[in-house]
Amino acid sequence: MKKVYLDNAATTQVRENVIVKMQDALANFYGNPSSTHSFGRSAKTAIESARKTIAKYMNAHPAEIIFTSGGTEADNMILRCAVRDLNVKTIITSKIEHHAVLHTVEDLANEKGVKVAYVDLDEFGNPDIAHLKTLLQQDDSKKLVSLMHVNNEIGNKIDISAVCELCHSYDALFHSDTVQSIGHYHWDVKAVPADFLTAAAHKFHGPKGIGFAYIKRNSGLKPMISGGSQERGFRAGTESFHNIVGLEKAFVEAYDKLEAETTYVSELKSYFIDSIKKEIPAAKFNGHSGDMEKSTFTLVNVCLPIDPQKALMLLFHLDMKGIACSKGSACQSGSDLGSHVLTEILSDDDLKKPSVRFSFSIYNTKEELDYTVQALKEFVEK
Template sequence: MQKIYLDNAATTKVRASVIEKMQIALAESYGNPSSTHTFGRSAKTAIEKTRKIIAKLINAHPSEIIFTSGGTEADNMILRCAVRDLGVRTIITSKIEHHAVLHTVEDLEKEHGISIEYVALDEFGNPDLENLEFLLKKDDSKKLVSLMHINNEIGNVLDIDAVSHLCGENGALFHSDTVQSLGHFAFDVQKIKADFLTAAAHKFHGPKGVGFAYIKRNIGLKALLSGGSQERGFRAGTEPFHNIIGLEEAFVKAYENLDEERAYILDLKSYFIKNLQKALPGVEFNGHSGNLEKSTYTLVNVRLPFDQKKSLMLLFQLDIKGIACSKGSACQSGSDLGSHVLTQILNAEEMKKPSIRFSFSKYTTKQELDYVINELKIFSEN
């Protein structure tokens, strides 16, 4: 049986060079970065070198890069500290954000009495910028806008420049969950002018359990975790040196090969869309995921023309055939509630049909896509 991995939006295969660098770090650089002896200083120096490399790649200052355990921690840290330290009283977001944002703002509403405003969405799941402007001007409360750059389920690309401009004009802070885009798209924080961004290494062929937050200099956030002076006093806890080294290698390789790998994966996506439409007339694409110009090149979210009975068995049957894909965010696995993203843009009849997210990487091949399309065709005919 073939083993075909098309769930790269959930996590990616680690590059061989990343594994090699991490193995060396684990074997040789085992000193605590906070220790003052040679072993510790060596690890600390390497961490600061990584910080500078990452900052340079997104045109940030090294002090603006804070290492975290991943995107969820980074989102929580930014949103919670903005309310606690910066006097934010209103958070404007959307109902199709990652739960790391949605659940956090819901908790902040209960814990701190802040207001939550949800920007209107169009039929494809894009935030209505006129409505966003209205919400920004609605009252004089201190506001923070939190809108993800790439939606992790339907792949829509936010007009991040327009949103940052609106926030700047109206004195609001801007946070964007860029977990699906950092490592896949070029970023210049001096041009975007976002106040906060987040990244997770395992989305761009790095290790799990490490990421970073970009936090604009001198913005006024204070530490969320107490206990030590690591990360310039902003995040207590012994740094996972090997993971940070893996993050560096994955991030550097992602941008060294960005144009080549993007072109390759975009061609795969175009090929998959074209051939799936031929094999399964009536297939639909959720959000803008079928539009090569308006969605990320890394994924498609397809709504298949199957009845409800077939829908219940689809993922199970695909798994039996060795095909790894998903209904949506891996963070919702085990939930029977369905996709909170799709419920915002599909009607009741459309929701009855199975929607599957297929996400690609540099390791995906057209031969694998042919196999998947053929298995879907066979399933539809049985």
């Protein structure tokens, strides 16, 4: 059976060079980075080198990069610590954020009495900037705005520079879940001076279980995890050394090859969109995912013209064909609930139809996309 992996927004294949780097780390750098002997010092040096490398590519200071277990921990850490340490009383977000943000904000409302406000969305899922401005003007409470740069389900991109500037003009903090964009887009934290950003290595061909938070210097945040002086005192616990060097290698390769690989994956997405339009003309693209300018180049979300009963077998049909894709975000798999993102933007009729996210990487080919489109067409027409 042919195998086609089109679920790269959930996780990506690890680059071969990253695997080699991690194997070397596991075999030869097994000292505890907190130990003062040569074994520990070698590991510590490599960790700090990785921190400096990432900071250099992002035009940040090394002290602003804090290694975490991934995007979810980074989002939780930033939001919870901002409420605890920075006197944040109001969080402004949207109803189509990742659950790492939404559930954390809900918990903070219940546990700490934080006021939560949701910015209005247009029919495509874009935040209403005029409404955001109104929310920022409502009272004098300390506010934090959390809006993701690239939506993980429909791929919409916000004008992150404009949002950041607006937030700061009202003395509000700005956090962005950038898990779907770091490793895919250039970042300069001086040009877009967000207060907080998050990243996960497994979204750009690195290992799972490692990511980082960008936390602007002198932010005032204090540690959420106590028990040691690791991560410059900000996150206690023995560092996951092999994962950190794997992240660094994946990060460097992603940015050194960014232009060529962006062009390649963009061509795949454009080809897929054209093929769907030709072979299944009644299909719709959710959000702005069918627009190459307004969405990320890495994914599309397609609403297919299939009745609800038949739709129950769609992912099974694709899986039997060896095609991996996603009904929603990977974090929702196993849930009976539909996509909270699509619920906000689709009509009742379209919500009854199946919507599938296909996401692409450098390891995909046009031949794989042809095979996938034909499998979809076959299911729609039978």
